[in-house]
Amino acid sequence: MRTVIKGGTVVTASDTYTADVLIDDEQIAAIGQNLAGDMTIDANGMYVIPGGIDVHTHLDMPFGGTTSSDNFFTGHQAAAFGGTTTHIDFAIQGKGMSLKETLDAWHGRARGKAVIDYGFHIAITDLNEAVMEELPYCIDYGTTSVKLFMAYKGALMVDDETLFRAMQQAAKHGFLICVHAENGDAIDVLIRQALEAGHTEPKYHALTRPPELEAEATYRAIRLSEVAGSPLYVVHLTNAGALEAVQLARGRGAPIYAETCVQYFFFTKDDLDRPGFEGAKWVCSPPYREVSDQQALWKGVADNSLQVISTDHCPFWYEGGIDGRPAGKELGKGNFAKIPNGCPGIEDRMKVLYTAGVRGGKFSINRWVELCCTNPARLFGMYPKKGVIAPGSDADIVIWNPEATATISAATQHMTTDYNLYEGMEVVGLPQMVFSRGRLLVDGDTWKGEAGSGVFVHRKPFKV
Ligand SMILES: [Zn+2]
Numbered sequence: 318m319r320t321v322i323k324g325g326t327v328v329t330a331s332d333t334y335t336a337d338v339l340i341d342d343e344q345i346a347a348i349g350q351n352l353a354g355d356m357t358i359d360a361n362g363m364y365v366i367p368g369g370i371d372v373h374t375h376l377d378m379p380f381g382g383t384t385s386s387d388n389f390f391t392g393h394q395a396a397a398f399g400g401t402t403t404h405i406d407f408a409i410q411g412k413g414m415s416l417k418e419t420l421d422a423w424h425g426r427a428r429g430k431a432v433i434d435y436g437f438h439i440a441i442t443d444l445n446e447a448v449m450e451e452l453p454y455c456i457d458y459g460t461t462s463v464k465l466f467m468a469y470k471g472a473l474m475v476d477d478e479t480l481f482r483a484m485q486q487a488a489k490h491g492f493l494i495c496v497h498a499e500n501g502d503a504i505d506v507l508i509r510q511a512l513e514a515g516h517t518e519p520k521y522h523a524l525t526r527p528p529e530l531e532a533e534a535t536y537r538a539i540r541l542s543e544v545a546g547s548p549l550y551v552v553h554l555t556n557a558g559a560l561e562a563v564q565l566a567r568g569r570g571a572p573i574y575a576e577t578c579v580q581y582f583f584f585t586k587d588d589l590d591r592p593g594f595e596g597a598k599w600v601c602s603p604p605y606r607e608v609s610d611q612q613a614l615w616k617g618v619a620d621n622s623l624q625v626i627s628t629d630h631c632p633f634w635y636e637g638g639i640d641g642r643p644a645g646k647e648l649g650k651g652n653f654a655k656i657p658n659g660c661p662g663i664e665d666r667m668k669v670l671y672t673a674g675v676r677g678g679k680f681s682i683n684r685w686v687e688l689c690c691t692n693p694a695r696l697f698g699m700y701p702k703k704g705v706i707a708p709g710s711d712a713d714i715v716i717w718n719p720e721a722t723a724t725i726s727a728a729t730q731h732m733t734t735d736y737n738l739y740e741g742m743e744v745v746g747l748p749q750m751v752f753s754r755g756r757l758l759v760d761g762d763t764w765k766g767e768a769g770s771g772v773f774v775h776r777k778p779f780k781v
Pocket of ligand 1: 373374375629631
């Protein structure tokens with residue numbers, strides 16, 4: 318079956334031009350003029366872009382006595398409705414588990430449900446000697462990035478020795494170390510002191526995780542990676558101080574990369590101080606910062622200090638534990654430290670950034686594609702299979718209608734939560750048709766996908 322997308326404006330990280338795109342089965346067969354196929358789709362007036370790639374998500378993830386509320390079907394469906402066709406999720410090692418066992422467990426979560434293509438980062442929480450020896454096999458497993466947490470003391474956090482030894486292994490074997498950079502020891506002290514003082518409201522989540530502690534951990538991780546000789550990818554960077562650490566490192570030529578997440582452009586720590594318990598909806602780590610940090614981030618993504626915008630999609634119900642829902646944010650009523658950390662966003666990323674970023678004059682449409690599609694593929698071993706419109710690449714294609722409008726609302730979203738951070742926001746520019754490896758998943762408002770059709774992407778080792 319050959320499908321031609323006719324007369325659209327193809328947008329890549331570097332070019333914008335009018336052409337027909339021919340899809341043959343799962344791949345892009347040709348780009349040119351006057352192409353013909355068995356089926357023709359008129360894309361006049363539309364952009365033809367690579368499917369979005371979200372390299373930071375947490376589907377079906379156990380956290381603090383509950384699980385994130387989207388699984389590998391609902392989360393994928395929401396992603397596709399938002400123009401995202403590939404994601405990388407975190408397979409989180411349980412205490413005493415091998416990396417293989419960890420990955421098998423996460424493959425099990427995706428099996429029979431996946432609709433878009435997916436990969437895994439391995440999140441290491443227990444780096445014993447057996448796991449240290451197993452680390453090089455990540456490459457064989459096709460999971461060529463390893464995440465370590467410098468925060469969540471007593472749960473996910475690793476110490477500097479562990480982080481440093483993993484970096485040495487990464488340097489030797491060609492995988493990419495990803496860090497959640499916050500000083501977990503100091504945060505632990507601040508949380509205890511806040512609770513002892515009777516400060517239990519959601520806003521104390523932000524106040525006990527100040528930006529300096531993210532900047533410090535970012536700087537420390539960068540310097541450790543320089544000594545170990547490994548590249549480093551800083552996940553969900555939120556503030557000007559942490560950004561400065563990345564800029565300094567990149568300035569001296571160190572292979573340091575960083576992402577921010579879409580929500581950090583839009584919210585501040587004041588959102589956690591909304592009336593009653595509502596601020597809990599905005600609890601994630603690191604927390605929202607100041608308007609001046611938002612401005613630094615916009616500048617950072619435009620000048621390539623930051624290379625990727627992801628979501629850290631990790632939804633929880635605001636009112637969970639009822640109607641068959643898993644427990645949600647209500648777990649932290651009376652104790653901010655027990656609020657499940659995470660926010661929904663996998664469905665909103667592309668449109669919110671098109672509206673505020675491209676139409677808002679923060680960056681070009683090509684940069685939007687680069688930040689949301691191409692760089693994620695390049696940094697995580699999927700390029701040029703993913704992240705670009707080119708002959709031989711997977712036919713992961715979004716036909717983007719730049720004039721379509723919508724109002725974001727929890728009432729109409731596909732993510733499995735009872736709220737949306739961007740509730741009421743008007744967006745201009747929406748996915749019209751979404752293809753994953755040539756299969757039509759979304760046609761306007763209509764779902765065309767089939768559970769189990771998404772596949773695991775066996776990623777290549779890290780190479781700049
Ligand atoms: Zn995360």
